[in-house]
Amino acid sequence: MAQAALKDTSVKEFEKKQEWWWAAEKKRSKRLDYLRKAIWKKGAIGGLYAPGVKVDLERAQLHTQKAKEMEMSPDAYVIKFAKMFAHILDNKTIFITDHAQLVGYTGSLPHTMGWDPSAASILNEEAFNDPTAIPDPVDVNQKVIREINNYWIGKTDLDKMMPVFDMEDLMKMLSGSIGWGVPLARGGYSSKDYEYIMTGKRAFAAIIDELDRKIDEVDEEVHQPGANAEISKAYDKLNNWDAMKITLEAGIRIAKRYARLARIIAENFEEDPKRKEELLKIAQTCERVPAHPPRNLQESFQYDIFIQMMSRTEAIEGAWPSRPDYYHGPYYDKDVNIDKTLTREEALDLVGEFIIRAAEVCQFKPKWTREGLQGIDGTWVWTIGGVDRNGKDACNDLTVALMQAARLVRVANPTLSFRWHPKVKDEVMREIFECNRQGLGYPNMRNDPILVANTMHWYGHPIEEARLWANQACLSPCPTTKHGFQPMRMANATANCAKIIEYVFTSGFDPVVNMQVGAETPDVATFKNFEEFFAAWTLQMQTIFSILVRAVNRARTLAPTMTPRPFLSGVSERSIESGLDTLDPSIERGNSWITAFTWVENVDSLAAVKKLVFEDKKYTLAQLKEALAKNWEGLEEMRLDFVKNAPKWGNDDDYVDDIMLRCLDEAAKFSKVLKDPSGNNWPILPENVSGNIHYANIVGALPNGRRLGDALYDGGISPGPGLDKKGPTAVLKSCGKIDHITGGRAFLLNQRLSPTQLAGEKGYQLWSSYIRTWADLGIDHIQFNMVDDATLRSAQKDPEKYQEVIVRVAGYSAHFVDVSRKTQDNIIQRTVQGLG
Amino acid sequence: MTTCKECKSFFPLENDQTKGDCVQRVKDPRQAYYQSRPAKADDDAGACGSFQKKQKT
Numbered sequence A: 001m002a003q004a005a006l007k008d009t010s011v012k013e014f015e016k017k018q019e020w021w022w023a024a025e026k027k028r029s030k031r032l033d034y035l036r037k038a039i040w041k042k043g044a045i046g047g048l049y050a051p052g053v054k055v056d057l058e059r060a061q062l063h064t065q066k067a068k069e070m071e072m073s074p075d076a077y078v079i080k081f082a083k084m085f086a087h088i089l090d091n092k093t094i095f096i097t098d099h100a101q102l103v104g105y106t107g108s109l110p111h112t113m114g115w116d117p118s119a120a121s122i123l124n125e126e127a128f129n130d131p132t133a134i135p136d137p138v139d140v141n142q143k144v145i146r147e148i149n150n151y152w153i154g155k156t157d158l159d160k161m162m163p164v165f166d167m168e169d170l171m172k173m174l175s176g177s178i179g180w181g182v183p184l185a186r187g188g189y190s191s192k193d194y195e196y197i198m199t200g201k202r203a204f205a206a207i208i209d210e211l212d213r214k215i216d217e218v219d220e221e222v223h224q225p226g227a228n229a230e231i232s233k234a235y236d237k238l239n240n241w242d243a244m245k246i247t248l249e250a251g252i253r254i255a256k257r258y259a260r261l262a263r264i265i266a267e268n269f270e271e272d273p274k275r276k277e278e279l280l281k282i283a284q285t286c287e288r289v290p291a292h293p294p295r296n297l298q299e300s301f302q303y304d305i306f307i308q309m310m311s312r313t314e315a316i317e318g319a320w321p322s323r324p325d326y327y328h329g330p331y332y333d334k335d336v337n338i339d340k341t342l343t344r345e346e347a348l349d350l351v352g353e354f355i356i357r358a359a360e361v362c363q364f365k366p367k368w369t370r371e372g373l374q375g376i377d378g379t380w381v382w383t384i385g386g387v388d389r390n391g392k393d394a395c396n397d398l399t400v401a402l403m404q405a406a407r408l409v410r411v412a413n414p415t416l417s418f419r420w421h422p423k424v425k426d427e428v429m430r431e432i433f434e435c436n437r438q439g440l441g442y443p444n445m446r447n448d449p450i451l452v453a454n455t456m457h458w459y460g461h462p463i464e465e466a467r468l469w470a471n472q473a474c475l476s477p478c479p480t481t482k483h484g485f486q487p488m489r490m491a492n493a494t495a496n497c498a499k500i501i502e503y504v505f506t507s508g509f510d511p512v513v514n515m516q517v518g519a520e521t522p523d524v525a526t527f528k529n530f531e532e533f534f535a536a537w538t539l540q541m542q543t544i545f546s547i548l549v550r551a552v553n554r555a556r557t558l559a560p561t562m563t564p565r566p567f568l569s570g571v572s573e574r575s576i577e578s579g580l581d582t583l584d585p586s587i588e589r590g591n592s593w594i595t596a597f598t599w600v601e602n603v604d605s606l607a608a609v610k611k612l613v614f615e616d617k618k619y620t621l622a623q624l625k626e627a628l629a630k631n632w633e634g635l636e637e638m639r640l641d642f643v644k645n646a647p648k649w650g651n652d653d654d655y656v657d658d659i660m661l662r663c664l665d666e667a668a669k670f671s672k673v674l675k676d677p678s679g680n681n682w683p684i685l686p687e688n689v690s691g692n693i694h695y696a697n698i699v700g701a702l703p704n705g706r707r708l709g710d711a712l713y714d715g716g717i718s719p720g721p722g723l724d725k726k727g728p729t730a731v732l733k734s735c736g737k738i739d740h741i742t743g744g745r746a747f748l749l750n751q752r753l754s755p756t757q758l759a760g761e762k763g764y765q766l767w768s769s770y771i772r773t774w775a776d777l778g779i780d781h782i783q784f785n786m787v788d789d790a791t792l793r794s795a796q797k798d799p800e801k802y803q804e805v806i807v808r809v810a811g812y813s814a815h816f817v818d819v820s821r822k823t824q825d826n827i828i829q830r831t832v833q834g835l836g
Numbered sequence B: 001m002t003t004c005k006e007c008k009s010f011f012p013l014e015n016d017q018t019k020g021d022c023v024q025r026v027k028d029p030r031q032a033y034y035q036s037r038p039a040k041a042d043d044d045a046g047a048c049g050s051f052q053k054k055q056k057t
């Protein structure tokens, strides 16, 4: 928008037109406005990175340089790895943005994406083959990348792991038909032991002291007369502890580099006395943390940013499990309410900047990930609200400030996820409503009592730990505790579930990748009744889940030695105590889950087969098999019969809803047969990110009337777009029939509501009573899009004018213009539910 | 040979003057910032396009 028009239009006018992004721009402070506009948008747009965003060659070069230098060193691998980590932190370029009060970034420069060349050669080749992401001059830097890639061939984590996986499983998984991602323990979602590291009791210096004590003690023990198995294990422990220490010391050093840079700017370049003061505050902050526990809000945020930056130097992290109001809230309270060293406005600036520092984070990812996460780099879903370990309401002033700041900075990532419980105050609920009404698509709502019970049911986490959960990725609760936190959830335990029903018709043969992937069930045409058909479905489900889980289990079992994480171990109590890498399954309780993409297609397809084939006998299975093989070509009438005349999930129709329950029941039973390396269960979690678009050309025609290429349904248990014809309460009633404690890990439900209907106090009351129904039905999740069709269609026509419109895609939000046309259409297609 | 220590952008460490940081002002299309990376006082500045002679004080 032209500056003049922006100046002449009042906040109220923008709000009246529901142009919240312009209103936010006018309302936020100059600092926040500068920092918000300073973000290089890193989320891929329709699978491609935005112009100007480049792969960070510096980190890859530093990593490679140190790896080469240490090739002949006698150090254990974990020590070598820690030294590479330290070398990167000691030598990478760092920067401080004008007006910033918080520092620290994963890449070397603001427009770069961290690239870890040690993760996987297939990722490295993507860097080589993506000229749009290679820094200028492309020809020269492509040669640099070639050299780096050549060095790492056979040495990356995945290259090393491949030979020790079951090759058949691996090929099926890497075919891209049933799974998503690769089984790497340094690539996925890392929860953290925040109870150890973020409660102000200790920081890096104290941990280093503890490590020194451990090392001295055990070193002494192993050199006493005697020999036994424990002594053998102690050598590995000593190496692990040494490696942890190397990474923590490097963490303190890089913070000091930031402190020094801030002082150099203040003393040599900056003329504005106020900014000088800010720079000196940055210096003091970085001299304090992460070495020592924070004393105020700025230090607390800075400490967190450093930990995230370091963890993202060590591994490719695709998520951001955190609970910012819970862990930073006490500092907010101290600064704003008790000591009054910060005004609310100053605090809001810091909170907004804290969000921005996360929004800019990016690590170079392969194309399949970018396509599945259109518009964002990873699912930075921050958990707020909820209860403390004693069950008391944990909401605080920072809970509210985070939502207020989110409305001012309006980023698509991170998003907020609210742990609702019956004691949440009305003032907090109003903030949640306001964020959603202003079109952010977040916070989503999580039903805390249900999820605490769910977390205990599936993994046996004690109640005090279960209450401390944060989303590990989009939706899966994970305690932030010593034995409860899961250091790595690998994305490849993500099943493309539409293949389950597809394989029933192909006897497990996948026509897209041209290989036998599923179970060789009998020819579908031979099934005499629905029970036989359902038994084949169950076997295909079990087969697909098993392939994915076996690979993850293998990777997690080998991870402590082959792909250790000394930094993450260094901030984990269980590793400090035991000397074992934090990835070691023996010191974790287990919190694994299978993400079930494209789940509901199974339910609608099974219902259609049951009704039209076995009950109405309108078609035979042989006819249906042929129709699907032909992608319904020339059979439009038959296809529409399957679309219109078979019951569909989400209409409070027991016929199809019972099939959903039966499918979930089979999956839940099998979830207890599958075990992770900690010996715990593998429940399923139906949700999609934007996998429903990614898989559109991979999943063949289905009995719900879908054709190859059509977008799949958008949510974990959301009805198919436009197929929920009985209104919002019917959707909730269908979803409420599921037992959200024992039926699975969590269930994503997308709903579109009308922003016009929800205007004003009446709108809030309507939404509140809808939320009460949702909670009463025991549904664990719901999220909203409240942007009307007219705005979305205008954004399609005139994307330049609507750059800032945010939509809820699946477990995350994205700027509407950054997702593919197909995803945009899919969002518009979703039924707008009228409440009341 | 011209070296980094003669450059305006070089800031030596207090406790070890042979090492320091190369600190530069950068304006990219979205933001302005100061960047810093480690440099050695005796690094060759001959090939550095950003070299600026330090003023004698």
Ligand code: SF4
Pocket: B003, B004, B007, B008, B009, B010, B021, B022, B023, B039, B043, B044, B045, B048, B049, B050, B051, B052
């Ligand atoms: S690298 Fe270049 S700009 Fe930096 S200190 Fe050396 S000569 Fe100066």
